[in-house]
Amino acid sequence: MNTVSPLPGRSDVAAVASSVVELLEVLWGGGRDLVSAPVSVSQLRVLYVLENNDGINLRTLTETLDSRPSSVSRLCDRLEAIGLVQRTASAASRRELELHLTPAGRTFLTDLRTTREQALERILDAMPGADRRALLAGLQSFRTAALDTAAPGASAAGTPAGPGDAEATRSA
Amino acid sequence: MNTVSPLPGRSDVAAVASSVVELLEVLWGGGRDLVSAPVSVSQLRVLYVLENNDGINLRTLTETLDSRPSSVSRLCDRLEAIGLVQRTASAASRRELELHLTPAGRTFLTDLRTTREQALERILDAMPGADRRALLAGLQSFRTAALDTAAPGASAAGTPAGPGDAEATRSA
């Protein structure tokens, strides 16, 4: 039982912790520039929501972010300008629109998560293995409780399907 | 061993988790409006730093926040205007100044922490006691590792003296 290589689920811990932080960002309101993101935190929140709710309209996105239509419209302007998001016409109604993550948008999120988890792993490396396992168990349980408690029926953030996922990633 | 009242360290967990998030906010960049704070996250970060570094000058505060003097100067303008921060003349040099948290500033932070920890406790209540204890142990260890790894010698955030503090809250 060493602290170096053959440790069970070291990057699992990083993945779960990362998803908890993402949860907190949407739940509490957001981070800032986080790593070396070319997008702001506000824009990042948009990407998170679109990742799990592809094709939603601006109104729904606004409500999910607990923001205002004008702000979200401006956000989408810039996200579309840098090619991470796309606005398309809605099939249902001609006054609505569909918001989509572009392939570049998905790639960006993947890269961001990798960067974050690597940063977390540097810290986790300095922790005793027992503590790391305790943290993993605790965070998994916390995430489940947070999802059930604060976001009943909403699937705003949280990585689509984390490695250590045994419970409800989205409850409803 | 129930989940309701006589649980060991339930608010300890909340306090430690809250301080970890505060750590992440300064370490990673910040949250947003968080609860119902009358101050922005940027202003909140200033308060955090001043709480642990009373009387520092604007240059040092700027470096700690990894920002620019002009931005921080504006931030202090507004924080001073709402009475949470005070600028005083420096004893050392006539071209420097000392930044202080006012009593109102300290009260604000105390109230904010209470609000946050209550919000956390609502989630923690939904967790099995064993998971809660594991989370506590894991987060304490994580915080220690994060302080030692990412901020060697810096004491930017982290509640002054948390309940479950056994290790280095500030390392140098």
Next chain:
DNA sequence: TATTGTTATACTCTATAACTATA
């Protein structure tokens, strides 16, 4: 008339650059 999305306007936050005053 109600709803979706946008634009008009204003304030905060951030940053680069220019400025004042010390040292």
Next chain:
DNA sequence: TATAGTTATAGAGTATAACAATA
């Protein structure tokens, strides 16, 4: 001259209100 702090000025984010288009 170098440093501490403050003002320009400009871009991004947010919000309220007014507007166009659709239902």
